Amino acid sequence: MKITREEVLRVAQLAHLELSPEEVEMYRGQLDEILAYIGKLEQLDVSNVEPMTQLLPGTGADVANLHTPLDSALRDDVVRPCDVANLVLAQAPDAAKPFFRVPKVIDR
Amino acid sequence: MREALTTKQLSARELTKAFYERIDHENPKLNAYLALSPERAYAQADRVDAAIAKGDPLPPLAGIPVALKDVLSTAGVRTTCGSKILETYTPPYDATAVARLDAAGAILLGKTNCDEFAMGSSNENSAYGPVRNPVSLDRVPGGSSGGSAAVVAAGLAVASLGTDTGGSIRQPGAFCGIPALMPTYGRVSRYGLIAFASSLDRIGPFTTNIADSASVLSVIAGHDAADSTCAPASVPNYSSEMHRPLAGLKIGVPAEYFGPGLDPEVRSKIESGIGLLEKLGCKPVAIRMAHTDYAIATYYIVATAEASSNLARYDGVRYGLRVSGNTLMDMYRKTREQGFGPEVKRRIMLGTYALSAGYYDAYYLRAQKVRALIARDFSQAFEQVDAIITPTTPTAAFKLGEKTSDPLQMYLADIYTVTGSLAGIPGMSVPCGQTNAGLPVGMQIFGSHFGEARILQLAHSFEAAGGFTM
Numbered sequence: 001m002k003i004t005r006e007e008v009l010r011v012a013q014l015a016h017l018e019l020s021p022e023e024v025e026m027y028r029g030q031l032d033e034i035l036a037y038i039g040k041l042e043q044l045d046v047s048n049v050e051p052m053t054q055l056l057p058g059t060g061a062d063v064a065n066l067h068t069p070l071d072s073a074l075r076d077d078v079v080r081p082c083d084v085a086n087l088v089l090a091q092a093p094d095a096a097k098p099f100f101r102v103p104k105v106i107d108r
Numbered sequence: 109m110r111e112a113l114t115t116k117q118l119s120a121r122e123l124t125k126a127f128y129e130r131i132d133h134e135n136p137k138l139n140a141y142l143a144l145s146p147e148r149a150y151a152q153a154d155r156v157d158a159a160i161a162k163g164d165p166l167p168p169l170a171g172i173p174v175a176l177k178d179v180l181s182t183a184g185v186r187t188t189c190g191s192k193i194l195e196t197y198t199p200p201y202d203a204t205a206v207a208r209l210d211a212a213g214a215i216l217l218g219k220t221n222c223d224e225f226a227m228g229s230s231n232e233n234s235a236y237g238p239v240r241n242p243v244s245l246d247r248v249p250g251g252s253s254g255g256s257a258a259v260v261a262a263g264l265a266v267a268s269l270g271t272d273t274g275g276s277i278r279q280p281g282a283f284c285g286i287p288a289l290m291p292t293y294g295r296v297s298r299y300g301l302i303a304f305a306s307s308l309d310r311i312g313p314f315t316t317n318i319a320d321s322a323s324v325l326s327v328i329a330g331h332d333a334a335d336s337t338c339a340p341a342s343v344p345n346y347s348s349e350m351h352r353p354l355a356g357l358k359i360g361v362p363a364e365y366f367g368p369g370l371d372p373e374v375r376s377k378i379e380s381g382i383g384l385l386e387k388l389g390c391k392p393v394a395i396r397m398a399h400t401d402y403a404i405a406t407y408y409i410v411a412t413a414e415a416s417s418n419l420a421r422y423d424g425v426r427y428g429l430r431v432s433g434n435t436l437m438d439m440y441r442k443t444r445e446q447g448f449g450p451e452v453k454r455r456i457m458l459g460t461y462a463l464s465a466g467y468y469d470a471y472y473l474r475a476q477k478v479r480a481l482i483a484r485d486f487s488q489a490f491e492q493v494d495a496i497i498t499p500t501t502p503t504a505a506f507k508l509g510e511k512t513s514d515p516l517q518m519y520l521a522d523i524y525t526v527t528g529s530l531a532g533i534p535g536m537s538v539p540c541g542q543t544n545a546g547l548p549v550g551m552q553i554f555g556s557h558f559g560e561a562r563i564l565q566l567a568h569s570f571e572a573a574g575g576f577t578m
Contacts, residue, residue, distance in 0.1 A: 007461075008457070010464075011457050011460050011461045011464065012457065014460050014464060015416060015444075015456050015457060015460040016420075016423070016437070016440045016441050016444055017441060017444050017445055017448075017453055017456065017457070018441035018442055018444075018445040019445065019453075020445075023450075023453070027453070027454060027457050030454060030515055031454075031457060031458060031461065033515075033516055034408065034458060034515065034516055034519075035458075035461075037404075037405060037516055038405040038408060038409060038471070039405075040401075040402065040405050041402060041405050041406065041409075041474050041475065041478055042474075044399075044402065044478060044481070046474060046477040046478060046481070049477040049478075049480055049481060050477070050480060051473055051476035051477045051479075051480060052476050052477070052479040052480035052483060053476070055293045055294070055307060055337075055532035056292075056293065056294055056339065056532060056557055057487065057557055074336075075333050075336075084200055084201075087200035088200060088426070090200075091196075091197060091198065091200070091426070091427040091428075092425070092426055092427060093424060093425075093427075093428070093429070093430035094430065100425050100426055102425055102436050102439065103432075103433060103434065103435055103436050103438070103439055105435075105436050
């Protein structure tokens with residue numbers, strides 16, 4: 001398969017990256033090569049395989065010491081103090097407390 | 109070291125100072141530390157010294173100088189992820205693993221260099237320059253946790269934490285000649301670890317010996333309500349479990365990890381390592397893991413897809429770099445263009461492509477299915493054997509600049525480590541002699557889910573029998 005320049009630009013736009021013309025050409029070639037390598041996955045018949053969505057096994061000796069099942073990692077819904085707004089805003093490149101300031105989005 | 113502290117031959121403050129002096133002297137040639145945190149370190153040292161003076165009981169890592177990969181959040185200490193986009197970022201809180209080391213009395217010396225956002229296999233993708241391998245300065249230390257491996261190998265910290273997504277703890281451990289452990293997914297909380305690929309990222313220790321690996325793991329492991337993927341499983345006493353004898357253990361040796369790409373010198377060392385384990389009472393069993401050859405392709409879809417999503421947060425609004433633009437979109441794009449390095453952009457592009465409309469089924473969904481097959485290879489193997497032994501890497505440490513022009517060749521450096529990452533199982537690299545050129549070789553031990561104690565048991569007997577220097 002061959003990745004086109006237009007596809008690279010489309011992906012860059014989706015990813016919010018403003019690539020230089022040199023980068024567009026470099027990534028076009030590299031993505032082409034990497035995707036050609038990744039194409040080897042097509043050799044496998046996966047029609048009867050479920051995609052992996054859970055990393056840990058649900059049963060078995062290894063997880064016998066789990067206190068609760070792994071698929072129910074919910075905690076109690078209780079209010080806890082979280083007084084960090086000033087600390088967080090202190091890291092912002094442009095803060096106008098209690099807001100983050102950005103270029104104007106809506107014109108009126 | 110603990111004995112020297114408790115018998116008052118040495119104070120924690122003196123020890124900390126000695127490490128900083130050594131760092132001042134050695135770090136300029138290694139570039140392994142990005143930032144030092146003397147205020148935090150000396151304050152902790154003074155707390156430890158006060159506890160010793162009063163005769164208070166000491167926590168398990170009291171006074172032990174440690175280093176942290178710069179993707180782990182540290183309150184009040186700059187955390188860059190090796191990226192320009194976070195050059196000015198100082199987290200307001202500690203990662204859980206960091207807070208647990210701190211509570212255990214460890215002295216946090218500073219933050220270590222790494223590939224940008226942990227993306228790389230040589231540490232050459234850091235925005236702050238490459239790390240050099242302390243064993244041979246013209247070679248890479250491995251990546252992405254190259255700085256964390258180098259500081260421990262060079263004696264600039266007693267232990268360090270790294271992170272492993274596709275091999276980023278084990279591979280630098282192998283290249284620098286020290287034990288390096290990637291725990292089971294969910295064994296150690298990821299809270300405060302700045303995310304690369306959330307279904308793959310793990311935190312684990314670099315040390316110079318297995319007893320220290322066990323001590324550090326005991327401190328950082330265990331459930332954390334702040335990370336919903338952190339398993340509510342009890343933590344064994346690794347320091348006592350590792351002393352169990354090996355007699356009767358079955359170790360799987362998968363043919364797929366000993367194929368044509370494996371350097372003959374590395375192969376011969378690993379075969380000697382397996383021979384030593386056999387002498388210690390293990391029974392080697394030839395096994396097959398049919399989907400090994402598909403692991404790199406699978407990994408570079410899953411990891412980049414997750415990265416493209418995780419790294420969307422760097423937009424110049426809330427923290428880090430902002431490059432101004434006329435519109436909000438213009439600002440986002442300019443900030444990301446200038447803030448990210450080439451490998452990070454490459455992976456964001458690849459991941460965005462794999463998730464984009466029309467390609468999702470062909471790439472991401474297919475990769476998640478192959479991932480299930482790779483995990484099944486492991487679960488079937490562990491029905492027959494207690495652990496699996498492989499080389500950690502196909503070659504010893506390569507030279508700086510040797511692979512930078514070819515991303516795909518660099519990705520293939522992780523060929524033996526990504527499998528365990530995809531399966532969620534623990535893996536450890538332990539030193540297994542040197543090549544004729546004096547470069548360290550790493551032997552990888554895979555265990556089943558939550559099988560860290562079994563891995564440490566094998567590693568400890570191997571170490572005690574002289575396996576590290578064979």
